[in-house]
Amino acid sequence: MAGPEADRSGGVDPEALWSRRPQPRRGRPPAHTRAEVTAAAVAIADADGLAAVTMRAVAARVGVGVMSLYSYVPNKETLLELMIDRVAGDQPTPPAPTGSWTADLRVMAHAQRDLMLRHPWLPAALWEQQTLGPNTLAFTEHVLAVLEPAGFDGQGALEVFSLVTGFVASHVGYEVARERAAARAGRTPRELAEARGRYLRAVVASPDHPRLARILAEPARSADPDATFDRLLGHLLDGLAATRGAREG
Incomplete structure (x- = not known):
C-alpha cells in the first residue's frame, strides 16, 4: 500500500503558494510555521543531500506527525520550491549595476x-x-x-x-x-x-x-x-x- 507521501505527491500551484494568504484554521493555532518547516528541510538537505528530504524526515525534525506536516505544505514538490526560494534569500544584497x-x-x-x-x-x-x-x-x-x-x-x-x-x-x-x-x-x-x-x-x-x-x-x-x-x-x-x-x- 502506498504511504501518505505517495498519495499526496503532485504539482505546484504558484498562485496558492505565493499569492494567496494562508486561511486561518479553526481550533488551536499551529505550533509551527511554514518557515520553520522549510528551514528543517534545508538543514536536512545540507547535511545529507536532497534524497534525504522526505516528508517523514522533515516531520521528525520539526517534531510533528507526518500528516500534520501536510497542513503546512501540501506535497514535497511545494516544499522544494520553498527550499529553493529560502536559500535564494540567503545571498547578500547584490551590488548596484556598474554598467559593465x-x-x-x-x-x-x-x-x-x-x-x-x-x-x-x-x-x-x-x-x-x-x-x-x-x-x-x-x-x-x-x-x-x-x-x-x-x-x-x-x-x-x-x-x-x-x-x-x-x-x-x-x-x-x-x-x-x-x-x-x-x-x-x-x-x-x-x-x-x-x-x-x-x-x-x-x-x-x-x-x-x-x-x-x-x-x-x-x-x-x-x-x-x-x-x-x-x-x-x-x-x-x-x-x-x-x-x-x-x-x-
Whole structure:
C-alpha cells in the first residue's frame, strides 16, 4: 500500500503558494510555521543531500506527525520550491549595476557558486523548479538590470541569465561530485587529480596520443578551484560579449 507521501505527491500551484494568504484554521493555532518547516528541510538537505528530504524526515525534525506536516505544505514538490526560494534569500544584497554587464555578470556568477557550494543540493533542485518565489524574482530583476546595457531583448536577457546559471550549476555539481569521489577513495581532490595526471602521462608516452601528449607537456594551469571557475566563466562571458560586438572586462 502506498504511504501518505505517495498519495499526496503532485504539482505546484504558484498562485496558492505565493499569492494567496494562508486561511486561518479553526481550533488551536499551529505550533509551527511554514518557515520553520522549510528551514528543517534545508538543514536536512545540507547535511545529507536532497534524497534525504522526505516528508517523514522533515516531520521528525520539526517534531510533528507526518500528516500534520501536510497542513503546512501540501506535497514535497511545494516544499522544494520553498527550499529553493529560502536559500535564494540567503545571498547578500547584490551590488548596484556598474554598467559593465560582463563584469557584473561575473560577480553574479561567483555569488551563485558560493551559494551552491553552501547548499550542494541546490544545482540538482534547480532542474526541478516549477515556479519563482519572491527571493528568486528579486534576484532575476537584478540580473535583468545588469544586462540592460548589453542591449539584449527581453527574452534574450532571460536566456543569458539561464545560460550563466546553468553553467554555474553544472560546474558546482561537478565540483561536489569530484569531492565526494575523492572522499570515497580516501584522498583529497588534489591527490586524486595528481594520480590521474600521473596515469595519463604514462599512457600518452605511447605514439597513439600525440595531441594529448603535447597538451600534457605544457605548463599546468592553476588547479585552484576558484581560479578554474573564473577562467571557464571568462570563456562564457567572452562569447556572450562577442555576440554584442564588444568585449568587456
